[in-house]
Structure formats: C-alpha cells, structure tokens
Amino acid sequence: MATTAPSATPNDLLGVTKTLDLLAPRWSVWVLMTVSSQPLRYAEFKPRLPWLADGQLHPRLRHLTNAGVIERTEYAPRHVTYGLTSRGAALLPVLSVIASWGDTYLEKELGANKHTGELDPERIAPAQNIDDAVALLAPRHATPILFSLQARGTATAKTLATEAMPGYGLTAVYKPLERLVADGLVTASGTGGYQLTASGRALAPVFQAISAWATAPAPEPDGSRTRGPGAAPSQNCSGPWATTPTRLPAPAVPAAPPVRPALTTTPPGGPAWQPGDLFSHQIPARPISPAGDPRR
Template identity: 70%
Template sequence: MATTGLPRTTLNDLSRVTESLEMLAPRWSVWALMTLSSQPLRYAEIKSRLPWLHDGQLHPRLRHLTDAGVVERTEYAPRHVTYGLTRRGAELMPVLTVIATWGDAHLEKDLVRNKTTGEMEPERIPAAENVEDALTLISPRHATPILWTLKSHGAATAKTLAVEAMPGYGLTAVYKPLDRLVADGLVTATGTGDFQLSASGQALAPVFQTVSAWAGGRPLADAGAHPLWGQGPAPSQARSAPWATTQTRLPAPTAPAVPAAVPALATTPPASTAWKASDLFSHQIPARPIAPAGGPRR
C-alpha cells in the first residue's frame, strides 16, 4: 500500500497496522484467540466453548490464526493435538483489551432495565463482541488510511483523501468508504466541504497506538508516544457524539456468567491478559448464533 501525504515511516506503520487489523477481522477469530488466552486446548475443548461453530467454520479460523503466527498447533500424537497462543499471540491480548474498551464506550447499545434498580441503562456487551464490532468499522479496505489521513490533516476534502489515502483510485472511489465512516460515526462533515474525525474517531487513538506497537514489535508501554496518534485532538474536534455506529449489533452467543467489566485503558496496558468465559459471554449459549435484527452486519 502506498499513499502520498504521510511520511515514509508513517506509511510503513500504517501498512503494518492495516495488515494486523485484516488478520483479526475475519469473524470468530477474536473469539478463538480469547478462548485460547489462558491455556492451550485440544480441538474438542475449543469446540465446546464455541459450540455454534461447525468444523467448517472453526478449522479455517484456527488455521488462519496459525498461519498468522499468533496460534501454535502442537501435535503430540495423531489424536492428541493442542492449540495455544504463541508469544506474539499472548502479546496481542492487551491490544484486544484496548479495542474492547473503545467498543464498550463508543459502539451503540440498547437500553435495558436493571432488574435490581428498575432503571433503564445501556446493555452489557461481551468483550469479544465489542472487539469484533469495532473491527468491522476500521478493518474494511481504505477505512484506516482515511482515518489516519484525517488525523494528520485535522480536516480534509474528499479530493485530498482520494489522493492521499487512495492513490490511483480516482476521486469517485473515495465516496463509498468515506460515506461509510460518516454513517458509522467516526467521521463528520464540516459543512464547508471538509471532513474531520468525530469525537469517537479521535478516541480511536489508543486502539491505533497499541496495534501499531504490537505490529512493530515494540513494547506496549511506549504505545502512547505514537508520532501521529499520540497527539491530542484539536479543540474544534473534541465534541460529544452519539454511539459511533448506526449498524445493528449482531447478538453474540453467550455463556452462563455475568460478564466482568472490560478493564479500563491505562497509560500502560497490562503485559498479558487471560480472558475468562465471563469476559467472552454474558448469558446462556444458544445452539447457533442469533440472526441480526436489522440490516446486514459489516
């Protein structure tokens, strides 16, 4: 990938981040990674924790993650094979924590009645679902380059975004991904022909900081010093906004446990995270995933 408006070092960084997001984006990949976060498991043990996935769905996810170097397949005997996180896979867990934190704070939620107080409050979303839903917004082709270009410029026209984030595609090609980012609440139109990051788009900074650090093999403790996303938003861009996406969430299969709160983002993410079943799920697992109530899920 190449663009013309960002420094070469930033372009290399952007390329690594984009590839990392694409690696995580295929559906159920995050669920599989979180399931393996505490210990290596045999295939049957993984399947029992993700029972709605057929072999034709689970096998490709494990193979994809193994090929990506974040899951290791160990064969002890023909019928004794385990899957576990590699060192790189374990280092990815705190990054997923950061993505889950952003999703919990910025993705849409239904209001549900608290059974204890009777008050209406936002529903509690499983961490794995928050991560997956966040990835559906920033992993599509051209989405992250557009966001990074807007972060660099503060505000930019569609023509500038087409030239710098999508070189070689022409002006008309930028409108579809740009309109999607506007509809999802990550980008706003200024009314003067320019576009800029929304408050939710600016809040992606910790996500891109930590993904960048992980993709570059750097300590997550240094993530906040990112040359682009380490900068704060301009005052005119720090505005309140509704939930970051108008897309209907797909209800996730869940397990019989009350979900633990997603850890709040600290300056230095934890060195590793072991995700429990209560982090992945929120209530009884259905035999199959529930179909989306609205339009198609991205």
C-alpha cells in the first residue's frame, strides 16, 4: 500500500474546490457558454435558454458577475449587456477539458442510428457533460478525498479522514466515500483500503486545468474601451452587484445577427459553443461501469 505524502498543495485543492463551487449552481455553465461568443442583453438570453424559468437567470448572472467571470455593462438605464470578462474567457478552455472527461467517462443511453439502424451512444452536449461532471465533484469533501487518493494510490478510510477531513471523526468519512463509490470514481481495494477507478484517475488533467486557472494572476482591467463622461472603469473582478454597472455609449445595432463560429473553431481565449451544446436531460449521470453498462 502506498504511503507517500500527497503532492497537491493546499492552494491547488482550494482553487479547485472554489472553482467547482463557482460552476456548481444549476445553469451557471449554460449562462457562461451562452455569452462565450458575444455580449447579450437580458432579453436575448431567453431564446437561447428557453428552459430557464422566470426568475432563474437573474441570480445566475449576479453569481457569475460577483465571481468576476461575467461583466455587466450599462449603456443606458434600460440598455445593459452581459459578457465574459478576460477571466471568464480564460475559463472556457477549462470547461472544454471537463466536457471531454464527461464525454469519455460518463455513461450514455444507446439509441438506434437513423441512418444505419445500429445502436449508437446518444450525443451529450458539452454543457450537459460539464454540468454532470461538476455535480459529481462539487459535493463537500469529494475533491479532497479524490486528491488524496490520486497522490497515494490506495489509502485506508482512517488516512482519508485525517488528510481530507481534518477535524472530523473517522465515521464521518464513510458517507462521502460511499457516494464516490456509487458515482463510480472510487472503489474498495479489497484489503480495507480505497483507490480510484479508471474514471477517477482520468480526472487528473481536469484538476490540473482547474488549478492552473484558479491560481493564475488576475488579468489587468481592459482600459482600451471608450467610456462616457464620468463613467467608472470596467473591472474584470468581483464586486457588489449594485456597483458593477459601467455606462458606455450605446453600440450600433448590427444589420443582422453575427454567425456563430463552428465548435471546432477556437477563438482566442477558448471555444465558441454551438446553440446545440446547450440543453438538459433528466437522466442522472454516472461514470461508465467496468461491466460496460451503457446507462447514463
């Protein structure tokens, strides 16, 4: 049984858990991806996120604005747009890494291919893969336990309780461990210890990407934009909701809406998401089982 000390630093773990908390509220990922190509006015979100009930969008925008990944810009009292800050744009490649893990390791339903008649895995949109993956990682104590097992390979419940849940008794570690086992990320070793499954081990690049984003220096505010007289500078950082508006001259209305680039085209700062990448389904996601169970 490996007994080496964990290699992850406290800053790595703290950055990952805080970022997962940022993404965890439902629909937050959808809102981020919706503004990945261009800033939008409040009313323009509804056609793109039609399943959001009235009153759900405003709290998500507030949450993401205060976190510094979305910027609220006020051109006039009733002309406000929401767009990514440079910090938010830097998060898009991280979302791609999470989506790739979900696409590879989360179970999928099988359906008949309309062209060949054969059973093929259903297509899961990147937004759904990210949301499902975050739902597995965000619960309290899940990430510290996974970090510890990634460093050790195999560890007993007592070791995990000491490293991942300091201040808690030994019995407190069993509930999060049971959840991680049920989610297919951890398995019992058979010798009284626990270790990561293949899907759990494959989370290493996900945690690395999140940690790199979380610990990167905050970008300097963009001072290149023209602002109206007396306008406060636009900040790419968190701040109270009531003080975030920035008054700018209203932009010209385009003759036609811009064409969004294909998903395979990567603009500076991250991918541009297709409208089809934003949808939800009600089937709970689980990593693919060793037996090859196709359920998602």
